[in-house]
Amino acid sequence: MKDSVKSWIFQPEIEKMSRNKRVKLQEKRLRKIVKHCYERVPLYRKKFEKAGITPDDIKTIEDLKKIPFTEKEDLRKAYPFGMLAVNLNEVLELHASSGTTGHPTTCAYTRNDLKVWSKVMARIYASAGTERGDIVQNAYGYGLFTGGLGFHYGALEIGAAVLPIATGGTERQIRLAKEFGTTILACTPSYAAHLGRYAKEKLGIDPAKELKWKSGLFGAEAWSEKLRERIEELLGLEAFDIYGLSEVIGPGVSVECPEHNGLHIQEDHFLAEVIDPKTGEAVEEGETGELVLTTLTREATPVLRFRTGDITFLKTEECSCGRTLSRMGRILGRADDMLKVRGVKFWPKTVEHALLNIEGVSENYEITIERPQELDIMTLRVEPEKELFESVKGDLTKLQGLVKEITEQIKSVVGVKAHVELVPYGSLPRFMGKAKRVKDLRKTL
Numbered sequence: 001m002k003d004s005v006k007s008w009i010f011q012p013e014i015e016k017m018s019r020n021k022r023v024k025l026q027e028k029r030l031r032k033i034v035k036h037c038y039e040r041v042p043l044y045r046k047k048f049e050k051a052g053i054t055p056d057d058i059k060t061i062e063d064l065k066k067i068p069f070t071e072k073e074d075l076r077k078a079y080p081f082g083m084l085a086v087n088l089n090e091v092l093e094l095h096a097s098s099g100t101t102g103h104p105t106t107c108a109y110t111r112n113d114l115k116v117w118s119k120v121m122a123r124i125y126a127s128a129g130t131e132r133g134d135i136v137q138n139a140y141g142y143g144l145f146t147g148g149l150g151f152h153y154g155a156l157e158i159g160a161a162v163l164p165i166a167t168g169g170t171e172r173q174i175r176l177a178k179e180f181g182t183t184i185l186a187c188t189p190s191y192a193a194h195l196g197r198y199a200k201e202k203l204g205i206d207p208a209k210e211l212k213w214k215s216g217l218f219g220a221e222a223w224s225e226k227l228r229e230r231i232e233e234l235l236g237l238e239a240f241d242i243y244g245l246s247e248v249i250g251p252g253v254s255v256e257c258p259e260h261n262g263l264h265i266q267e268d269h270f271l272a273e274v275i276d277p278k279t280g281e282a283v284e285e286g287e288t289g290e291l292v293l294t295t296l297t298r299e300a301t302p303v304l305r306f307r308t309g310d311i312t313f314l315k316t317e318e319c320s321c322g323r324t325l326s327r328m329g330r331i332l333g334r335a336d337d338m339l340k341v342r343g344v345k346f347w348p349k350t351v352e353h354a355l356l357n358i359e360g361v362s363e364n365y366e367i368t369i370e371r372p373q374e375l376d377i378m379t380l381r382v383e384p385e386k387e388l389f390e391s392v393k394g395d396l397t398k399l400q401g402l403v404k405e406i407t408e409q410i411k412s413v414v415g416v417k418a419h420v421e422l423v424p425y426g427s428l429p430r431f432m433g434k435a436k437r438v439k440d441l442r443k444t445l
């Protein structure tokens, strides 16, 4: 990694605001958004009536827990415009999330929503040291996925130049990075790793030495600390974890500061809670649970207590960066991504962390879980590093020692015995967007 980037605070008057003052601001906004939702969205009115409450019952943050949760399913059922809290003629931008299971969900933005989105994204860029004069290589997908445009607007707000290259075209990504001298990289972490490998192996370009990337804004996936180390080394940049989701705003909910010890939440716009996903009760600060978000300023498609499905924890302790905004831990995974193999529960990210601890192992792996009879069988397909693969001339039988080491490491860190298979370098899929590394074949039975 190069020297730390020159991180700065985009809106210090808000990001460093005293906690008391911010709570007052949040409560004022909460009362307003609750009223807005109740008056404009039939679903919220119904939920409130069922819970026996009216907007007058919600005055403080403490009252928030009286409001019923909003689930992804609520948004699906309301498709296309049932959740819209403004007239359609006030909407400037519409997005639809992918509808792989059932209806998609609609995310709409008024002019003010787009302003807020630009501001929170600018805070994220500033945290990663982006300034006027930087060139942002935006390799998130443009289109209905909110990643591309969110990163686009934020860069404009900062006054940086954007290269709207979007996902894919890996060779072109590297060539343009070199020719234009792009300084900030925005994409998924798995694609960042792929870009680095591709540059080195296919084009003979060492990104850490020959490209000007100083920081990377990586999100849309749960990724491990070990993968961060690899990406930083490979690309010669400082990697920042970012978090967001289209139902709430898109990217822009939270970002790491130079401490890299949790992600500061833009609390003046998004109110965060962490609950026990089973009981719906709040967990203690620092305890892990499901993240629930309320949009405090969203006009077009506001959400009250939206269950994100993402697992994390919250901490309010002060941060040395000067921001007073609470932090959330890096996402462990989605509640429904947690694996249970032979009774042992773990996150795919834990497997990744264990794997990347081993020298000679690349970040390309695939977890398959089957249940041919009564017992679960976990198979871990792993590509060795290219140099190692070539040093044995592709003869993987010579790497039995590595297989043994991986098996032992997984058993000790994850607690499950995996059947480890080394596969030729380059044989597993590469991902431009969100990586899909787990195949749970039990679910299809």
Ligand SMILES: [Zn+2]
Residues within 6 Å of the ligand: 257, 258, 259, 264, 319, 320, 321, 322, 323
């Ligand atoms: Zn901080």
